[in-house]
Amino acid sequence: GATGVGFDISDEFIAEASAIAKSANLNCRFVRANIYDLDTEYDNTFDLILFTAGALTWFHDLGRLFELVGRMLKPEGYLVIYEIHPFTNLLAWKDEPVYEATNPYKIVYKYFRDTPWVDNNGADYIGKTTYKSKTFTSFAHKLSDIITAIGSNEIIIKEFTEYPHDVSAALEGLEKDKIVPLSYTILGRKSKK
Numbered sequence: 001g002a003t004g005v006g007f008d009i010s011d012e013f014i015a016e017a018s019a020i021a022k023s024a025n026l027n028c029r030f031v032r033a034n035i036y037d038l039d040t041e042y043d044n045t046f047d048l049i050l051f052t053a054g055a056l057t058w059f060h061d062l063g064r065l066f067e068l069v070g071r072m073l074k075p076e077g078y079l080v081i082y083e084i085h086p087f088t089n090l091l092a093w094k095d096e097p098v099y100e101a102t103n104p105y106k107i108v109y110k111y112f113r114d115t116p117w118v119d120n121n122g123a124d125y126i127g128k129t130t131y132k133s134k135t136f137t138s139f140a141h142k143l144s145d146i147i148t149a150i151g152s153n154e155i156i157i158k159e160f161t162e163y164p165h166d167v168s169a170a171l172e173g174l175e176k177d178k179i180v181p182l183s184y185t186i187l188g189r190k191s192k193k
Contacts, residue, residue, distance in 0.1 A: 004028030005046070007035055009058075035059070035068060042072045049073055051081045053167040053183070057138040060116070062149035070153035070190060079155050079188035081146075084168045085181040089113065089140045093170045104174060113140040143184075150188055159187040 004021075006028060008014055014032045021028050049069050059065045069079060090107045092099035098108045120135045150157060162181035166172045171182055 001027055002047075005042075006030040007033050007038075009034050036061070036064060038068060038072075040071070044071070044074050046072050046077055047074055048078045048080065051079075051083065053082065053084055056081070056083055056141060056146065057117075060139050062141060062145055063152065066149040066153040066155065069150075070155055073155070073190040075190060075192050077190045079150065079186070079190070081184075081186040081188075082167065083184060083186075084166075085162060085184050086111070086141060086143045086146070087181050088166075088168065088171055091171060091174075094173075104171075105179065109140075111142065116140075146186075150186065154191045154193070155188040156191060157186060157188050159185070161185045 004026065006014075006017055008017070008030065009032065011032055014030045017030045020026075021030070049072060056062070056065075073079065090109050090111055091105065092108045094101075100106050117138045117140065118135060119138070147157065147160070161184060163183045163185070164178040164181065165175050166182040168182075174180065174182060
């Protein structure tokens with residue numbers, strides 16, 4: 001079987017992931033680290049690197065992030081991203097004061113946002129709940145920024161697919177309409193060299 005390695009900057013997430021892996025008898029370990037601070041220890045190590053819902057918003061510099069991903073992947077290794085679609089950054093969530101139940105598609109934020117979000121509304125994508133959290137900073141990325149950062153780092157995009165389903169659990173009422181993209185996947189593969 002495969003050996004998994006997970007990275008997160010949060011001690012709480014590392015502890016939770018470790019407990020879940022242990023209870024499921026999974027062969028993986030979790031490293032508490034700021035990804036930007038990783039040295040060459042993991043270069044050419046991974047066959048697959050996965051980012052899931054809400055991960056990319058925590059990284060301010062996608063070029064640097066995917067430079068690290070490109071280094072960490074083995075030649076011909078895969079990058080898989082299953083993320084919240086950047087289009088959703090234009091919409092208000094149900095718990096926001098600017099949300100209008102009669103017009104949930106109302107654009108209330110800029111797509112070309114150049115300032116980070118500073119917020120204290122946490123979201124549990126699995127439990128589909130929101131909660132008050134410590135104040136945090138996150139970053140809105142245009143789809144073109146994501147694709148360019150990947151392609152600029154020896155990773156060839158093999159597939160890009162948009163979906164009408166909501167992986168954030170914050171906009172799930174919009175799924176049934178299938179009007180706008182709410183999530184996407186990217187499959188990339190590192191070049192042979």
